[in-house]
């Protein structure tokens with residue numbers, strides 16, 4: 381299956397978890413992949429896994445919340461690869477806490493990474509996509525951006541913001557042949573969720589009709605669909621992948 385043959389994909393936060401699964405899935409589908417994460421070590425590790433699949437890969441350490449770093453990396457990536465066909469804004473963090481006790485720093489870190497980061501990276505690559513009159517942009521939000529969650533005001537705001545950002549960008553870029561969609565994962569087993577207490581996990585499980593937590597692979601499959609030729613006519617959509625938690 382080479383649905384992404386001859387395509388170049390950039391995936392942020394691809395050093396582990398969902399981003400890594402998307403990067404590997406794209407490589408399996410024939411794409412060359414640019415792995416972006418906070419640390420060079422993690423980016424290199426995943427890039428090596430992609431090369432082992434016989435695909436080209438580049439590794440970059442970039443803080444997506446830093447405009448200068450993002451712009452410099454985008455320039456280098458476009459010079460190295462010549463184009464970018466698919467962009468996945470997956471980098472994200474949590475800094476949970478009740479509203480009354482949430483520090484300004486925790487608010488800023490989450491909004492700057494999850495929302496401003498997607499804005500900066502999209503802006504940095506959209507010019508090349510507009511020129512090429514083709515492109516797929518996929519943002520990774522969360523069901524928390526749809527329904528909220530006590531203790532996650534910052535995270536919910538960033539992920540809800542990402543949905544509005546996606547829909548606006550979809551309207552702006554549609555005329556240039558670029559689709560912009562957003563995936564809202566439910567509870568996916570990764571490092572991000574591994575710290576949740578057992579009683580919290582048991583309570584969460586009761587809210588999931590399919591009766592289990594998701595895997596990074598489940599989100600990667602949805603991200604492959606949105607990047608594939610079959611999703612040509614899909615834009616501005618929220619694809620919820622959550623075992624039926626939100627419906």
Ligand SMILES: NC(=O)c1ccc[n+]([C@@H]2O[C@H](COP(=O)([O-])OP(=O)(O)OC[C@H]3O[C@@H](n4cnc5c(N)ncnc54)[C@H](O)[C@@H]3O)[C@@H](O)[C@H]2O)c1
Pocket residue numbers: 392393394395396397398399416417418419442443444445470471472473493497520521522523564565566567568569570571572573
């Ligand atoms: N795991 C879940 O249940 C779940 C549910 C809904 C949404 N999500 C979203 O999916 C995405 C991936 O989550 P995950 O579970 O794989 O988490 P993770 O913590 O395992 O991975 C997050 C990745 O983002 C990178 N990252 C964080 N801040 C960054 C920054 N400033 N610049 C560049 N890279 C940065 C990290 O280095 C890491 O590689 C996130 O946006 C998260 O909010 C996850």
